[in-house]
Amino acid sequence: MGEFSFPYFYNYPPYFTLQPMKDTRDKQIQLWKELILKYCKHHKLFLIDLEEEFALFENTSIQRKLTFEAREQFLSALIADGRAEWLDKNHRKCLILWRRIEDWADSLLNFVRENGIELMTLEEIISGDETYGTELAGLDRGVLVRAVKILEQRGKAAMFKGSSTDDDGVKFSPN
Amino acid sequence: MEACARVLQLVQLTASGRPRLESGEVECQLLDGIDLEEDSGKWALKSGILSLTTHRLLWLDERLMKASAVPLGSIGQVYASKKSLKSMFSTPRLKFQVWTQKDGRVSSQGQDGAAGSIVLSILFKGRTGPDSFVQRFGEVVKAQAWKVNMAPQIRSSLDESVPAGEAGPSSGTANIPRRPPPTKINPAMAGVSGILRKEQEQQEEVDKNMKEAFQDLNGLMSKAKEMVQLAEKMRARLLQGQSAGTDEEGMGTKQEMQDWMLSVGIASPVTKESAGALYHQQLSRQLADFVKDPVQRAGGMLALIDAYCLFNRARGTELISPEDLLTACTVWATIDVPFRLRKFDSGVMVIQSVSQSDEEVFMRLTALVKSGEAAKMGIGATEAARALGMAPALAKEQLLAAESRGILCRDDGADGLRFFHNFFMDISITTLQEGS
Numbered sequence: 051m052g053e054f055s056f057p058y059f060y061n062y063p064p065y066f067t068l069q070p071m072k073d074t075r076d077k078q079i080q081l082w083k084e085l086i087l088k089y090c091k092h093h094k095l096f097l098i099d100l101e102e103e104f105a106l107f108e109n110t111s112i113q114r115k116l117t118f119e120a121r122e123q124f125l126s127a128l129i130a131d132g133r134a135e136w137l138d139k140n141h142r143k144c145l146i147l148w149r150r151i152e153d154w155a156d157s158l159l160n161f162v163r164e165n166g167i168e169l170m171t172l173e174e175i176i177s178g179d180e181t182y183g184t185e186l187a188g189l190d191r192g193v194l195v196r197a198v199k200i201l202e203q204r205g206k207a208a209m210f211k212g213s214s215t216d217d218d219g220v221k222f223s224p225n
Numbered sequence: 226m227e228a229c230a231r232v233l234q235l236v237q238l239t240a241s242g243r244p245r246l247e248s249g250e251v252e253c254q255l256l257d258g259i260d261l262e263e264d265s266g267k268w269a270l271k272s273g274i275l276s277l278t279t280h281r282l283l284w285l286d287e288r289l290m291k292a293s294a295v296p297l298g299s300i301g302q303v304y305a306s307k308k309s310l311k312s313m314f315s316t317p318r319l320k321f322q323v324w325t326q327k328d329g330r331v332s333s334q335g336q337d338g339a340a341g342s343i344v345l346s347i348l349f350k351g352r353t354g355p356d357s358f359v360q361r362f363g364e365v366v367k368a369q370a371w372k373v374n375m376a377p378q379i380r381s382s383l384d385e386s387v388p389a390g391e392a393g394p395s396s397g398t399a400n401i402p403r404r405p406p407p408t409k410i411n412p413a414m415a416g417v418s419g420i421l422r423k424e425q426e427q428q429e430e431v432d433k434n435m436k437e438a439f440q441d442l443n444g445l446m447s448k449a450k451e452m453v454q455l456a457e458k459m460r461a462r463l464l465q466g467q468s469a470g471t472d473e474e475g476m477g478t479k480q481e482m483q484d485w486m487l488s489v490g491i492a493s494p495v496t497k498e499s500a501g502a503l504y505h506q507q508l509s510r511q512l513a514d515f516v517k518d519p520v521q522r523a524g525g526m527l528a529l530i531d532a533y534c535l536f537n538r539a540r541g542t543e544l545i546s547p548e549d550l551l552t553a554c555t556v557w558a559t560i561d562v563p564f565r566l567r568k569f570d571s572g573v574m575v576i577q578s579v580s581q582s583d584e585e586v587f588m589r590l591t592a593l594v595k596s597g598e599a600a601k602m603g604i605g606a607t608e609a610a611r612a613l614g615m616a617p618a619l620a621k622e623q624l625l626a627a628e629s630r631g632i633l634c635r636d637d638g639a640d641g642l643r644f645f646h647n648f649f650m651d652i653s654i655t656t657l658q659e660g661s
Contacts, residue, residue, distance in 0.1 A: 059652070063603065063636035064645045073631050077649040114638055 054092045057085065066114035068123065082124040087133060091148040096190035097137075098125065098144045137192075145192065154189065154197040159206055161186060162222045171212065171219040172198075228268035229261075229293060232329055232343070236283055236292035241513035241562045244292050249370065250280040254361050255503045258351025259284065261293075264320070264344035272350065274503065277361060279370035296333040298371050299324045301342055303363070317355045319347045319362070456542045508549060509556035512536060513564055516576055520564065524614035525581030529554070529566070529574040531616075569622040570629070587627050589613060594633060594646045603636050603643035 059065050059081070069075040089106045090096070098104050100121055108115035125144045128134035137143040161184060162170070172194055174180065181187045198220050201207035207222045237245040259275035261284045270293065276283040282295040301322035324332045324339035332339045349355045519535050520527045529550070537544045554566035554576065567577045593612050594604055610620035624644050627633045633644040
C-alpha cells in the first residue's frame with residue numbers, strides 16, 4: 051500500500067472551514083466527498099465513526115480540523131449520493147461504500163469462477179489465503195454478507211449457517 | 226428666464242444643488258412653491274424654492290439647478306399686503322421695491338447707486354403661508370448683516386460670475402485683504418480698555434465653561450444648554466454686533482474666530498426652523514456637500530456613525546438626530562448626488578461614493594489575496610483595512626461581501642476569521658466515477 055497522495059488544497063485552511071456561501075460550499079462538499087471515497091479506498095476503510103478521531107479530517111501540518119457539523123454534512127452528502135449509509139439510529143457510525151455492493155457481488159462471483167471455487171466461509175473470503183492480495187481481502191463483513199445476498203437473489207450462491215459465525219459460508223453455483 | 230437674468234444676480238450652486246453662501250451668510254428660512262414676478266409682467270419665475278438669508282433673497286429652481294438672487298441691500302420699500310375680502314381668496318403675495326442700476330440690474334449698493342427701481346412680488350403657493358416669512362424678512366432686512374462683513378476671497382470669486390459693471394465700487398474694496406468691515410460706533414460701548422476688560426471677562430467665562438463641561442459627562446449634560454447659548458451668542462455677535470470692536474486687535478481675533486468657526490463647520494446649517502417641510506431634502510443636499518471630503522479620505526466609504534459625528538460637529542449648535550440623518554441619506558436616492566446609502570448584510574450602514582464600485586474593491590481584494598504571504602496565510606480585516614484605506618469594520622464588510630460573491634472563501638481558525646482566494650471555484654469537479 052503506497053503513500054496516499056492528498057490533493058494540493060488539503061493544505062489550504064479554508065478547506066477545513068465549512069463555507070457559508072452556498073455555491074462555494076457545494077463545491078467544497080463535492081471535493082470532500084471525492085476525497086473521503088479515495089482515502090477510504092486507498093486504506094480499505096469501511097467505517098467512519100463521528101465520535102472518534104479520523105485521520106483524514108485533521109491536517110496537523112496546518113493545525114486545522116473539521117468541526118463535527120462539517121463532518122456530518124460531508125457524510126450526509128455521501129449518503130445522499132448512495133455512497134454511504136448510517137449504520138445506527140443516532141447517525142454516528144457511517145459505512146462508506148467506496149465501491150457499490152453490486153460491484154462487490156460481481157467481483158466475488160468472478161473470483162470464485164476464475165478459481166473454480168464452490169464453497170468458502172466468509173472468514174476465508176475476508177482473510178483467507180485464497181483471496182490474499184486480491185481486492186476482496188480485508189472486505190467488511192457486513193458488506194460481504196450483503197453482496198452474497200445479492201448473489202442469492204440472482205441464484206448464483208446460497209448462504210449456509212456454520213456451527214459458529216466464523217463457520218458461516220457460501221456455496222456458489224457452478225454456472 | 227432670460228429677462229430675469231438681466232436683472233437678478235446669478236447664484237452659484239454646490240454640486241448637490243445648494244446655493245453657495247457668502248462668508249457670514251446664514252439661511253433664515255426656506256419656503257417651497259414660490260413664484261417670483263416682476264410687477265410690470267416682463268418676467269416671472271415659477272414654483273421654486275425661496276431661501277431667505279441674512280444677505281440675500283434666493284430663488285432656486287431644483288430641476289434646472291439654477292438660482293437667482295436679490296441682495297437685501299437693494300430692497301427699498303416693502304408694501305404691506307392689503308387686507309381685503311378679495312385677498313382672502315387669492316394667492317398671498319408680498320410686494321417690495323428693488324433699486325436698480327443704470328443697466329437695469331439690481332443694485333447691491335441700495336438707493337445710493339440706484340438709477341431706478343422695479344417692483345417684485347413673491348407669490349406664496351406652497352403649504353406655508355407668508356406670515357412668518359414676512360416677519361422674518363423684516364427682521365433680516367433691518368439687521369443689515371450684509372453690511373457687516375464681506376470676506377474678500379468669496380466676494381471676489383463671486384464677482385467673476387457677475388459682470389464688472391454690477392460689482393461696481395465694491396470690487397475696489399474687495400482687493401484689500403482683511404479690511405475691517407464698516408462698523409457703526411456706539412458711543413456707549415466706546416473705550417478701548419473697557420472693551421478689552423469685557424473681552425477678557427468673557428474669555429475667562431468661556432474658559433471656565435469649557436473646563437467644567439469636559440470634566441465628565443454629567444458636567445457636560447448640565448452645561449449643554451449654556452454651551453449652546455454661548456456658541457449661538459458668539460455666532461450672532463460675529464455676524465451682527467461689530468459695535469464692540471473698533472481696535473485692530475479685536476478685529477483680528479474676531480476674524481480669526483470666524484475663520485475658525487467656518488473651518489470647523491457649516492456657517493449656515495439647515496434647520497427644521499429655517500426649512501420647515503423642505504427640511505430633509507435640503508438637509509440631504511447639505512449632507513451630500515459635506516461628506517464629499519470625509520468619504521474621499523476614508524477610501525470611498527464612510528460608516529454612517531462616523532458621518533453622524535462629523536456632520537454634527539461641523540453643525541456645531543443645530544444638531545440633528547440620527548433619524549434625520551438616516552432620512553437625509555435616504556433622500557439621496559431621489560436626487561442627483563454622487564453618494565448613496567448602503568446597508569450591508571450585517572446591518573452596518575455606510576455612505577458610499579457612487580464612483581466607488583464594488584468591482585474595483587473586489588479587484589483590489591483579489592489581487593491582495595493572491596500576492597505573497599496572503600496567498601498562504603489569507604487576509605484578515607486588519608490587512609484588508611490597510612490595503613483599502615478604510616476602517617477595519619468596513620473592510621470586514623467588504624470581505625464578507627466579496628465572500629458572498631464567491632470571490633473569497635473563509636478560514637475560521639485559531640487566528641480568527643481570515644479570507645483566502647476562493648480556490649474552490651478554480652477546481653473543476655470530475656464526476657465521481659462509477660465503481661472506482
